[in-house]
Amino acid sequence: xxxxxxxxxxxxxxxxxxxxxxxxxxxxxxxxxxxxxxxxxxxxxxxxxxxxxxxxxxxxxxxxxxxxxxxxxxxxxxxxxxxxxxxxxxxxxxxxxxxxxxxxxxxxxxxxxxxxxxxxxxxxxxxxxxxxxxxxxxxxxxxxxxxxxxxxxxxxxxxxxxxxxxxxxxxxxxxxxxxxxxxxxxxxxxxxxxxxxxxxxxxxxxxxxxxx
Ligand SMILES: [Mg+2]
Numbered sequence: 001x002x003x004x005x006x007x008x009x010x011x012x013x014x015x016x017x018x019x020x021x022x023x024x025x026x027x028x029x030x031x032x033x034x035x036x037x038x039x040x041x042x043x044x045x046x047x048x049x050x051x052x053x054x055x056x057x058x059x060x061x062x063x064x065x066x067x068x069x070x071x072x073x074x075x076x077x078x079x080x081x082x083x084x085x086x087x088x089x090x091x092x093x094x095x096x097x098x099x100x101x102x103x104x105x106x107x108x109x110x111x112x113x114x115x116x117x118x119x120x121x122x123x124x125x126x127x128x129x130x131x132x133x134x135x136x137x138x139x140x141x142x143x144x145x146x147x148x149x150x151x152x153x154x155x156x157x158x159x160x161x162x163x164x165x166x167x168x169x170x171x172x173x174x175x176x177x178x179x180x181x182x183x184x185x186x187x188x189x190x191x192x193x194x195x196x197x198x199x200x201x202x203x204x205x206x207x208x209x210x211x212x
Contacts (some may be wrong), residue, residue: 001186001198002167002186002210002211003141004164004165005106005165005166005167005186005211006103006106006107006159006161006165006166006183007106007107007108007109007135007155007156007159007161007166007167008106008107008108008109008166008167008168008169008207008211009108009109009110009111009155009166009167009169010108010109010168010170011110011111011112011167011168011170011171011172011175011176012110012112012114012119012122012123013077013080013081013085013112013113013114013122013171014080014171014172014191014192015170015171015176015190015191015204016095016122016126016128016204017089017092017122018191018203019080019191022087022088022133023085023088023089026084026085026087026088027060027076027079027080027085028050028054028060028079028080029073029084030079030080030085031050031060031064031076031079032046032050033066034075034078034079035049035050035067035069035075038069038070038075039069040070045185047098048062049067050064050137053066053067057167060072060076061073061076061077064076069208077113080186081112081118081140082118083112085118085122086118086121086122086124086125087125089122089125089126090125090126091125091126092126092127092128093127093207094205095126095127095128095204096126096127096128098149098204098205098207098208099128099133100130100133100212101208101212102207102212103133105211105212106211107135107136107159107161108133108134108135109134109135109136109137109138109155109158109159110134110136110137110138110139111138111146111151111152111155111168112138112139112140113124113140113146113175114139114140115139115140115141115176116139116141118136119137119139119197121134123148123161134156135158135159136145136155136158136159138151138154138155142154146175146179146180146184147175147179148177148179149179149180149182149183152179152180152182152183152185162198163183163184163185164184164185166180166185166186167185167186167187167188167198167211168180168185168186168187168188169187169188169201169204170187170189170190171189171190171191171192172192172196173189173193173194173196176189177189177194177196177197178196181196181197181198182185186198187199188200188207188210189201190202190203190204190206
């Protein structure tokens with residue numbers, strides 16, 4: 001099923017790296033900052049409120065919902081895409097080897113909700129900043145989106161690869177999997193589960209077996 005694939009694309013956050021405890025702490029600090037600005041509340045006050053719920057619920061979006069913060073899910077996503085994340089990311093030699101091997105056989109691309117600047121900071125931190133490694137990069141500063149499929153169509157144009165010969169890997173069904181699938185792009189989900197995805201991966205490194 002992967003024989004026809006010519007281009008392989010990736011989401012960045014919670015796809016090229018997995019959320020771990022230290023990354024989670026930076027993420028939670030970012031969320032508290034957003035909460036304090038959304039509510040016009042002092043940082044320490046917002047922090048106490050948030051962690052009172054979080055320590056019980058262990059879920060940032062559930063805590064925000066309990067606190068009555070609107071668009072909690074979007075807020076968590078924004079926090080994850082914030083530049084501060086780059087400072088806690090570490091070089092991943094295994095991922096780098098995988099990407100270099102994939103790049104010899106496929107055209108690689110990125111589609112991310114992060115800005116170009118934040119994306120490059122994260123790629124540098126992960127050790128994936130080789131020039132030309134990703135032949136197309138659609139970041140949040142561009143006019144193209146995953147949700148309406150325009151980002152996938154744009155990549156198809158840039159790389160001259162038909163949508164049916166592309167594969168996309170991400171962690172969220174609603175944003176990474178469904179829009180791609182509806183265009184005929186093959187999909188794989190990592191750090192999440194989806195009945196709609198063509199492949200459910202336990203780790204991104206499983207792409208070696210799938211694609212190489
Ligand atoms: Mg993601």
